[in-house]
Amino acid sequence: MQHAIALAWQGEGNVEPNPMVGCVLAQGDVMIGQGYHESFGGPHAEINAIKNATRPVAGGTAYVTLEPCSHVGKTGPCADALIEAKVGRVVIGCIDPNPEVSGRGIAKLTEAGIQVDVGVESDAAANLLAPFGKRITVGLPWVIAKWAMTIDGKIATMHGDSQWITNQHSREIVQGLRGRVDGIMVGFSTADADDPLLTARGKKLRTPTRIVVDSQARLRLDSKLTTTTDQAPVILVTSPSHDQQHAAKLAAKGVEIWVGESADPNQRLHEFLRDFAGRGHTNLMVEGGGTLMGSLAKMNQVDEAHVFVGPKMLGGRNSITPVEGENPLLMAASKLFSLRYVRRIDDDVYMQYRRIVNAQSGGQ
Ligand SMILES: NC(=O)c1ccc[n+]([C@@H]2O[C@H](COP(=O)([O-])OP(=O)(O)OC[C@H]3O[C@@H](n4cnc5c(N)ncnc54)[C@H](OP(=O)(O)O)[C@@H]3O)[C@@H](O)[C@H]2O)c1
Known part of the structure; x- marks a missing residue:
């Protein structure tokens, strides 16, 4: 998760008004893929990590700084992409602060039988998200x-x-x-x-x-x-x-x-x-x-x-x-x-x- 957070920061200034997000894919202790949201309108972190994976993702773990999205925006839902990639577990830094979508990505993943753990490195993930969160929740x-x-x-x-x-x-x-x-x-x-x-x-x-x-x-x-x-x-x-x-x-x-x-x-x-x-x-x-x-x-x-x-x-x-x-x-x-x-x-x-x-x- 720490590496996913460091990856996410690389999008600073280029992804807003979207949030900065990073993702690491692992099989056991071995990192097999990584990605981050690089630019507004471009693919999300999970999609980039799956694309960059050097080994099969199925059964592996995805570490994502932010709850994977469940809605179609400029790109398709990341929760669906993780389900299709057949990951076995998703570890999330922070849930989505947007009240309209918060929790929906997690629900989609668990309904598909994927183990979901939330709140790993949550302070650092929340720090990353703070500017986006302030605009979304406080306006x-x-x-x-x-x-x-x-x-x-x-x-x-x-x-x-x-x-x-x-x-x-x-x-x-x-x-x-x-x-x-x-x-x-x-x-x-x-x-x-x-x-x-x-x-x-x-x-x-x-x-x-x-x-x-x-x-x-x-x-x-x-x-x-x-x-x-x-x-x-x-x-x-x-x-x-x-x-x-x-x-x-x-x-x-x-x-x-x-x-x-x-x-x-x-x-x-x-x-x-x-x-x-x-x-x-x-x-x-x-x-x-x-x-x-x-x-x-x-x-x-x-x-x-x-x-x-x-x-x-x-x-x-x-x-x-x-x-x-x-x-x-x-x-x-x-x-x-x-x-x-x-x-x-x-x-x-x-x-x-x-x-x-x-x-x-x-x-x-
Ligand atoms: N070293 C640095 O990093 C740095 C950075 C910036 C500035 N400075 C220096 O600071 C000096 C200016 O500072 P300053 O404190 O005198 O003035 P300032 O903060 O630049 O400007 C204050 C003026 O902004 C207007 N204003 C409008 N709405 C306001 C609001 N809600 N709150 C506050 N101001 C509002 C007011 O004029 P109206 O009532 O006419 O609207 C107020 O007099 C300059 O000499 C500059 O060189 C240094």
Whole structure:
């Protein structure tokens, strides 16, 4: 199952809005086939594993990270393929989070007389599935907060200078991350201060939509975002009371003007997240600044944090920090994360954290 999970991760960025899935076929202790869901619309993991098998599969065991599907989607049902291949046992990491199909694949397999065991390496399998599961069950995208900070935890000076905190190599890694997500979001102040392009350069699995949260629709007409709508879509998330004349000019340049109904900025942001997931988008990377990140943290909508630390000390109470917002009084109010990955990049450090939901104590 651990190998099946490692295989599944290889589909990251290429299979969404489908889930990442891996499959290993074995006869006793010998692996005889392996496969993963490689691309959206392409064959599922089980089909690839059966196709790649080097020995007869009949009577063997299939280790699958996710419950095999029982319905006809872009491809035929994987449960049927395993039944036809006459496997003797199916070991499953996680059941399908989609309430409409959950349990049906397992039922089909057991009805065909196949032994089914569920919950092997279930935490790792659930981790793999979390972004897909959030979209399917909650109707919201998986939010990845990304920032670069100094060793004393600042992302910009008080006047907004932030270029650069980390080295070239770290910034290239960010380019790679952008090429795997469906959207990249920034707050108006970041769009205004940095004039970022926010496109994915280098190896690109998908073209993320660029999103600016800008209640008044003040994004400059000559900004890099406004002038490159032919390269990747741009959405401006704004309020009912925005500057309509300016918004019309932005729209004429190809910017989609998304007007939320609520007068409350966070409520509006929530409305937008729901709409974004409804468009079939799974992963949203938020690249700051601190004010927008503070809102998302308050809304409990930071699922992952990708933190780059550059070897600089800036100082200053008024320098901008990665997550602004309200000032909690007690540590118990902090959100809890677990460290998933850490890497040294010359003198920079890159860390990935994942939010721990429903932690029993010590935080929210
Ligand atoms: N080092 C890094 O990784 C990094 C990354 C990004 C940014 N930065 C730096 O951070 C600075 C900007 O950060 P910032 O904290 O001042 O601003 P920000 O988060 O980029 O933008 C905040 C603005 O977004 C708009 N907004 C609309 N809806 C919002 C909502 N629900 N929640 C929060 N904001 C909402 C608000 O303006 P309206 O009311 O007008 O809509 C708000 O003032 C820049 O100097 C940039 O260089 C650094």
